[in-house]
Amino acid sequence: MRPTPIKKEIVDTLVESLGIKDFAKATIREVKQVAAKAEKESGVEYIKMEMGIPGLPAAQVGVDAQIKALQDGIAHSYPDIQGYPELKKQASRFVKAFINVDIAPEGCVPVCGSMQGTFASFLTCSQATKGKDTILFIDPGFPVQKMQLQVQGVKYETFDVYDFRGDKLGAKLESYLSTGKICAIVYSNPNNPAWICMTEEELAIIGDLANKYDVIILEDMAYLCMDFRKDMSVPFQPPFQSTVARYTDNYVILLSGSKIFSYAGERIGLSCISNKLYHREYPEMKEKWGIGKFGDNFILNYLYVNTSGAGHSAQYALSAMLDAAVEGRYNFVKELREYALRAHRSRQIFEDNGFHLVYDRDIEQTISDGFFYTVEYKDLSNKTLLESLLRCGIIAIPLNTTGSHQNGIRVCVSRLRSEEDFEKLDAHLKMFTGLVREEE
Amino acid sequence: MRPTPIKKEIVDTLVESLGIKDFAKATIREVKQVAAKAEKESGVEYIKMEMGIPGLPAAQVGVDAQIKALQDGIAHSYPDIQGYPELKKQASRFVKAFINVDIAPEGCVPVCGSMQGTFASFLTCSQATKGKDTILFIDPGFPVQKMQLQVQGVKYETFDVYDFRGDKLGAKLESYLSTGKICAIVYSNPNNPAWICMTEEELAIIGDLANKYDVIILEDMAYLCMDFRKDMSVPFQPPFQSTVARYTDNYVILLSGSKIFSYAGERIGLSCISNKLYHREYPEMKEKWGIGKFGDNFILNYLYVNTSGAGHSAQYALSAMLDAAVEGRYNFVKELREYALRAHRSRQIFEDNGFHLVYDRDIEQTISDGFFYTVEYKDLSNKTLLESLLRCGIIAIPLNTTGSHQNGIRVCVSRLRSEEDFEKLDAHLKMFTGLVREEE
Numbered sequence: 001m002r003p004t005p006i007k008k009e010i011v012d013t014l015v016e017s018l019g020i021k022d023f024a025k026a027t028i029r030e031v032k033q034v035a036a037k038a039e040k041e042s043g044v045e046y047i048k049m050e051m052g053i054p055g056l057p058a059a060q061v062g063v064d065a066q067i068k069a070l071q072d073g074i075a076h077s078y079p080d081i082q083g084y085p086e087l088k089k090q091a092s093r094f095v096k097a098f099i100n101v102d103i104a105p106e107g108c109v110p111v112c113g114s115m116q117g118t119f120a121s122f123l124t125c126s127q128a129t130k131g132k133d134t135i136l137f138i139d140p141g142f143p144v145q146k147m148q149l150q151v152q153g154v155k156y157e158t159f160d161v162y163d164f165r166g167d168k169l170g171a172k173l174e175s176y177l178s179t180g181k182i183c184a185i186v187y188s189n190p191n192n193p194a195w196i197c198m199t200e201e202e203l204a205i206i207g208d209l210a211n212k213y214d215v216i217i218l219e220d221m222a223y224l225c226m227d228f229r230k231d232m233s234v235p236f237q238p239p240f241q242s243t244v245a246r247y248t249d250n251y252v253i254l255l256s257g258s259k260i261f262s263y264a265g266e267r268i269g270l271s272c273i274s275n276k277l278y279h280r281e282y283p284e285m286k287e288k289w290g291i292g293k294f295g296d297n298f299i300l301n302y303l304y305v306n307t308s309g310a311g312h313s314a315q316y317a318l319s320a321m322l323d324a325a326v327e328g329r330y331n332f333v334k335e336l337r338e339y340a341l342r343a344h345r346s347r348q349i350f351e352d353n354g355f356h357l358v359y360d361r362d363i364e365q366t367i368s369d370g371f372f373y374t375v376e377y378k379d380l381s382n383k384t385l386l387e388s389l390l391r392c393g394i395i396a397i398p399l400n401t402t403g404s405h406q407n408g409i410r411v412c413v414s415r416l417r418s419e420e421d422f423e424k425l426d427a428h429l430k431m432f433t434g435l436v437r438e439e440e
Numbered sequence: 441m442r443p444t445p446i447k448k449e450i451v452d453t454l455v456e457s458l459g460i461k462d463f464a465k466a467t468i469r470e471v472k473q474v475a476a477k478a479e480k481e482s483g484v485e486y487i488k489m490e491m492g493i494p495g496l497p498a499a500q501v502g503v504d505a506q507i508k509a510l511q512d513g514i515a516h517s518y519p520d521i522q523g524y525p526e527l528k529k530q531a532s533r534f535v536k537a538f539i540n541v542d543i544a545p546e547g548c549v550p551v552c553g554s555m556q557g558t559f560a561s562f563l564t565c566s567q568a569t570k571g572k573d574t575i576l577f578i579d580p581g582f583p584v585q586k587m588q589l590q591v592q593g594v595k596y597e598t599f600d601v602y603d604f605r606g607d608k609l610g611a612k613l614e615s616y617l618s619t620g621k622i623c624a625i626v627y628s629n630p631n632n633p634a635w636i637c638m639t640e641e642e643l644a645i646i647g648d649l650a651n652k653y654d655v656i657i658l659e660d661m662a663y664l665c666m667d668f669r670k671d672m673s674v675p676f677q678p679p680f681q682s683t684v685a686r687y688t689d690n691y692v693i694l695l696s697g698s699k700i701f702s703y704a705g706e707r708i709g710l711s712c713i714s715n716k717l718y719h720r721e722y723p724e725m726k727e728k729w730g731i732g733k734f735g736d737n738f739i740l741n742y743l744y745v746n747t748s749g750a751g752h753s754a755q756y757a758l759s760a761m762l763d764a765a766v767e768g769r770y771n772f773v774k775e776l777r778e779y780a781l782r783a784h785r786s787r788q789i790f791e792d793n794g795f796h797l798v799y800d801r802d803i804e805q806t807i808s809d810g811f812f813y814t815v816e817y818k819d820l821s822n823k824t825l826l827e828s829l830l831r832c833g834i835i836a837i838p839l840n841t842t843g844s845h846q847n848g849i850r851v852c853v854s855r856l857r858s859e860e861d862f863e864k865l866d867a868h869l870k871m872f873t874g875l876v877r878e879e880e
Contacts, residue, residue, distance in 0.1 A: 019730065020730075021730070029521075029740060053517065053518055054516050054517070056516065057513060057516050058513065058515035058516035062515065063510050063511070063513075063515055066510055066515070066753070067507050067510050067511065070503050070506055070507050070510075071503070071507065073497060073498065074705050075498035075502065075503055075506070075702075075703050075704075075705045075706050075757070076494050076496065076497050076498035076702045076703065076704060076705055077493065077494070077704060077705050078493055078698075078704045078705060079705060079707075081469075112552050112707070112747040112751075113747055113748055115745070115746065115747055115748045116746060116747045119745065119746055119747075123591060127591075144744070144745055147741065147744075147745045148745045148746075150728070151563060151567075151741060151742060151745050151746075152592070153593065258518075262515075262516045263515050263516065264515075264516060264517060264518045265514050265515045265516060265517050265518060265519060265751070265752030265753065266515050266751050266752060266753060267519075267552070267747055267748065267749065267750065267751050267752075268751075288590070290459065290460075290461070300469060301587065301591060302591060304584070304587075305555070305559065305584055305587045305588045305591050306555065306556060306559055306588075306591075306746065307552040307553055307555055307556045307559075307707055307747065308553055308555045308707065309707065310707065311552075311705070311706050311707050311708075311751040311754060312705030312706060312707075313506070313705065313706060313753075314751060317515070
C-alpha cells in the first residue's frame with residue numbers, strides 16, 4: 001500500500017497538545033516531539049533531517065586513546081583546569097596545520113563541546129568592558145546560541161546576511177558597531193544552517209572592523225575544512241581553512257570534536273584564543289576578579305566555575321585525533337567528504353521535485369556540498385512547508401528559527417546513509433508535491 | 441640536614457609578585473601558585489592539604505563500563521539531553537537505597553560534575569520567580585559556588601552556621617527568608633570544609649521553612665554516606681544518609697561521582713530533582729521559554745545550552761557504579777573509610793602539636809572523621825597561620841574564604857597516603873610550632 005499524507009488535523013492536534021503556539025517558530029526539540037508522535041500514529045518511518053548529529057563512526061584513533069587513558073587510571077584525577085598539556089600542544093599544531101594560524105598552546109583551551117566554548121565566550125566577552133554588553137550575530141546561525149544569551153541575560157543583535165554579502169557587509173556591520181555597545185560578533189564558517197562561506201573579501205571587512213571598533217570575533221568552526229570546493233586535507237599545505245584571523249588579532253576560534261571527528265558523544269571541543277587577545281588586560285576584569293588577562297579570566301573564572309574543565313579521558317582522545325590529523329595518519333577531511341556526497345545526491349532529489357536552494361551562492365560561487373543546506377518550495381510559507389513535509393514523513397527545521405528572514409527549511413544530510421534512504425526521500429517528496437498540488 | 445622554615449621575605453615576595461593583595465583571602469588557586477613557587481625555591485616537598493582531590497583509584501566497575509561503551513561506539517552519538525535512560529533508572533534506585541528517598545528516574549539528571557549541577561540550579565532557581573532572586577548560603581561552604589553566582593550576576597546572602605546550630609537555626613534562617621527575596625538555600629552535608637553534619641532537628645527546621653517560604657533547598661551531597669559515625673554501607677537498610685528531603689518536597693539533591701567513586705576526572709554527577717519540584721509549574725518560566733515545569737526547564741534550557749549534556753561514556757560509567765553499589769557488589773562506603781582513617785591519624789598529629797578543631801561538634805556529638813576538617817592554632821590570625829604553615833611546607837586554605845568567620849584552616853586528608861606522609865606532617869608541624877614560638 002502506498003503511504004498517504006497524514007491528515008492535517010492530526011498534526012494540528014499534536015502541535016496544540018504540546019502547547020506550541022506557532023509551529024513555524026518551533027524549536028528543534030519541539031519539531032522532534034511532534035514528529036515522534038506523528039511517526040507513532042502514522043506508522044510511517046520518518047526521514048530525519050532536523051538534527052546535526054554525526055552520521056559517521058567516531059574516529060577510532062580517538063576511541064583507542066581514550067580507552068588507554070582510562071586503563072591508565074585517568075578517571076580519578078581532576079583535569080588540569082588549563083587543559084591537558086599535550087592536548088594544548090596538539091591543538092596549537094592542528095590550528096597551524098589546517099588554518100595556518102599561530103596560536104600558542106596556552107590559548108588552546110579544552111571545553112565540554114563547542115557549546116560550552118560559546119557559553120563561556122559570551123560570558124567573558126560581555127563582562128570584559130562596561131557598556132560593551134551586546135553580542136552581534138551574523139545570521140543565519142545556530143539557534144541555541146541565542147538561548148545561551150537569554151539564559152545569561154546578555155543582549156544581542158542580529159541580521160540576516162542574505163542581503164548583505166560582499167561589499168554590502170561593511171556598512172551593515174558598522175551600523176551596529178558604531179553604537180559602541182557590541183562586544184563580540186559571532187558567525188559560523190562554513191555556516192550552519194546555510195553552508196555559505198565568508199569570502200576573503202568579507203573576512204577582511206569583518207577583521208578590519210573588529211580592529212576599528214575593538215570587538216572580539218567568535219568564529220565558530222564546527223565544520224572546519226568542510227568547504228569541499230577546495231581540498232584542505234593536506235596538513236601544512238594550502239589551501240587552508242579561511243579565517244578572520246588573517247585580518248585581526250581579536251578573535252577566538254571555536255573548534256568542535258563533534259563533527260570533524262564524529263566525537264559528539266564525549267562533549268569535547270576547543271576554544272582557541274589568539275595570542276594577543278589572551279594577554280590583553282581588561283581593567284574591569286582585574287577589578288572584579290583580581291585577574292586582568294582575557295585568557296586567564298576565560299579559563300580560571302568562566303570555565304572553571306562552570307564544569308571544572310572538560311572530561312579527562314576525552315581530552316586524551318581529542319589530543320590523539322589532532323595529532324593523527326596533523327601527522328597525516330588520519331585524513332579527517334577525506335572521511336567527511338561522505339557528507340558532501342550525501343548532500344549532492346539529496347539536493348538533486350529536492351531540485352528534481354521542484355525545490356530550490358535558498359542560500360545558494362558565495363557571491364559568485366555556488367555553495368559547497370556539505371553537512372547542511374537550505375531549500376524552499378515555490379512561495380510556501382515556513383509554516384505550510386514544515387507542516388506539509390511533516391504530514392509526508394519528513395522532519396527539518398524552519399529557517400526563521402535560525403535568524404534567517406527567508407522562507408525555507410534547513411536540511412541536514414548526516415543521516416541519509418543508504419540508497420534506500422534516498423529512494424525514500426524521493427518518494428516522500430513526491431507525496432509532498434502531490435499534497436501541495438491538491439491543496440492549491 | 442634538618443629543613444628549616446622558609447624566610448618570611450620569600451613568601452612575601454612571592455605573594456606580591458602574583459598580585460595577591462591579601463594572602464588570607466587568597467583563592468585555592470592562588471595559594472597553590474604561591475606554594476608551587478615556594479616549593480621550587482626551598483627544595484622542600486610540600487604537604488598538600490589544600491585541594492579536595494580524590495586520593496583513591498577510580499572505581500574499576502566504572503572504568504570497565506566506560507571502556508565497554510567506547511568500544512561499542514558510543515563516542516559518536518550525542519547523549520540524550522534528558523540523560524542516558526539506564527543511568528537515570530540506576531540513579532533513582534541509588535537514591536532510594538542510600539538516602540531512602542523516592543525520586544523518579546526523570547528527575548535524576550546527569551551533569552558535567554556537581555559543579556555544573558549547582559551552576560544550572562542557581563540559574564534555574566534565580567530565574568523561576570520574579571523578585572525571588574537571591575541565593576542563601578548556610579556557610580561555611582565551597583568558595584567556588586559564590587564565584588558561580590558572581591559570573592551569573594546573581595545575588596547571594598550568607599551566614600556562618602557556627603553560632604546558629606540547633607534551635608538557633610530557625611530564627612536566623614527566617615531573618616533572611618522573611619524578606620521574600622530568597623529563591624534557594626544551599627549547603628553541603630557532610631559539610632565542606634567543616635565536616636559538620638546537619639542534625640535531624642536542623643534538617644526539619646530547614647525543611648519546614650522551605651515549605652513556609654516556598655524556597656528550594658539545594659542539598660550538596662558530594663560526600664554522601666561519609667558521616668562515618670554511622671555505618672550507611674548497606675543498601676536499602678537503615679541508617680540512611682540524612683536529608684532535608686524527609687521534611688520538604690522543595691529540593692534538589694546534588695550528587696557527584698568525584699568523591700564517592702573517585703571519578704573526578706570524567707566530570708560526572710547528578711542533579712536529583714524531587715518529583716513535586718520537577719512538575720511544579722512556574723508561570724514566568726512558561727512565559728519566557730514556553731515550558732513551565734521546573735524539571736523540564738532545568739534540562740531543556742539551562743543544562744542544554746550549557747554543554748548539551750554530560751559525556752556519553754562517563755554516563756555509562758556512573759550507571760554501572762550506581763548499579764554495583766545498589767546491588768552490593770561495590771561497597772563504596774567501605775572504600776571511603778580510608779579517608780576516615782587518614783583524618784583520624786592526622787587530626788591526632790595536629791592536636792599533639794597544639795592545634796584544635798574549629799568546627800568540632802554537631803550539637804552534642806563530636807564530628808565524624810572524613811575528607812576534611814578544620815583546625816586553628818592558639819589565637820593566630822588566618823594570615824599568620826597560613827603564611828607560617830606555608831613557610832614550613834604545609835599548604836591548606838584559610839577558613840575565611842569559605843564564608844566562615846572563624847580563624848583557622850581547612851585540612852583535606854585525601855593525599856596523606858603513607859606512614860611517611862604522617863611522619864612528614866608531624867615534622868613540618870613541629871617546625872611550625874618552633875617558628876611560632878620564636879616569633880612570639
